[in-house]
Amino acid sequence: MLDLNKIRENPELVRAGLKKKGVAVDFSALLNWDVARREAVFQADQLKNQKNSTSKTIPELQKAGKPIEPILEAMKTLTAQIKEAEVTIATLEGHIETFLLDLPNVPDEDVVGGGKENNEIVSTYGQPPVFDFKIKDHVELAKEKGLIDYDRGTKLGGNGFWVYRDKGALLEWALINYFVENHVADGYEFILPPHILNYECGSAAGQFPKYADEVYVVAGTKEEKNLQFMIPTSETALINLYRGEIMNEAELPKKMFAYTPCYRVEAGSHRASERGTIRGHQFNKVEMFQYTKPEDSERALEELVAKAEKLMQGLGLHYQVSKLAAEDCSPAMAKTYDIEVWLPSLGIYKEVSSASNARDYQARRGKIRFKREGQNRTEFIHTLNASGLATSRLLPAIIEQFQQPDGSIVIPEVLRKWVGYERI
């Protein structure tokens, strides 16, 4: 959610920011509601003040044996007026909230406008491997080695599901272990959250109400705001861990990571470039998350990107880092870097990590604040998240990039202690 004060102070600036995200807004209605709301709140407060002070005199009058009837009428009128004012306030607040909840975050100043085509490659690691033999693609390799059973996955769950088997399951689990080991070593707290979340979680994360149709609903409806849904990314759980809370300055930054499968409806047809495990309804991901003070979030984003890159380098994979243009960032994010791994068979780079700074956008929606040492004022914290990493595109990249002329696949050194094989 955007800061209404900022919109009030400089609507043009916010408008220009949102324009980079391809959103055209007119704040005039919002600003009118805001003025009316503050006026109504002021009036209601005055009436309440009058009511409170009058009410206090009643027991005194009774004690003194004086009649109270004359003021009861006045009290009744006051109560009615207050109620009326509160209905007005609630209506205006409803309008304001609906308006604000619908707006995406304002991108950072250094984020360019426009869509994907404006993404900027900021760095590259390694070189695309050169093969002097006819390479196989990840689907072929995974089938041949019995790592992934696509057909039986479909039999169990339908299109978009697969089964990791045998060395494939070991490899998948090894990746998760490798990530966990790294994050723990870096002092991040390990979190295993519920896989079913409630409506407020989706709302605070910035995914609801807009994207409520893209999650698997288990119970309830979005209209009644009581729905429970399958977790689409651990980020949704992690942002909500401290929803509605006020933290101490000393607790920040709070660094954590979680592992969960991610469940997504992903409506729409799949492309040739998304065969196999590239896009599915359920995939494994380890997610890093930070709650920081506003002045620290910039640095935290760099840290998260560096951590994701470290994991990639440990695996020895060729990848690139892109800085996303405004429209390619999620609505809640002010700035996002994607880490994209090279898939030789397709000749393209595919996202394996998305690292973003939401600044105070999610914190406002989730009312997550902190208090500075010795200060009474509360401030919204900043939240950041980054995959670290998603496995469903890494495993294809590993088996493709590390395939050998003899048809075998060399397992990255860092994974061997869990996989138990040097090559498969």
Added chain:
RNA sequence: GGAGGGGUACCGAAGCGGUCAUAACGGGGCGGUCUUGAAAACCGUUAGGUGUCAAAGCCACGUGGGUUCGAAUCCCACCCCCUCCGCCA
């Protein structure tokens, strides 16, 4: 799923229609006296949110409604916790 009990400050807990939210009382925290030091004892102090330059004001007794001149207190709905029963891969 059923029955009962409960949700008040950092924790425990009192209050059960008015002057009770700078929220009794106890504990904790902080400061002090005493002590070589500590413990104990004693004395003092501390307590949410919003708003504002600062105030005032307003809001806050799980959440949302209702009754009433007035609600922590009465009524309704919902959420959560505890106990017992049922179900249980």
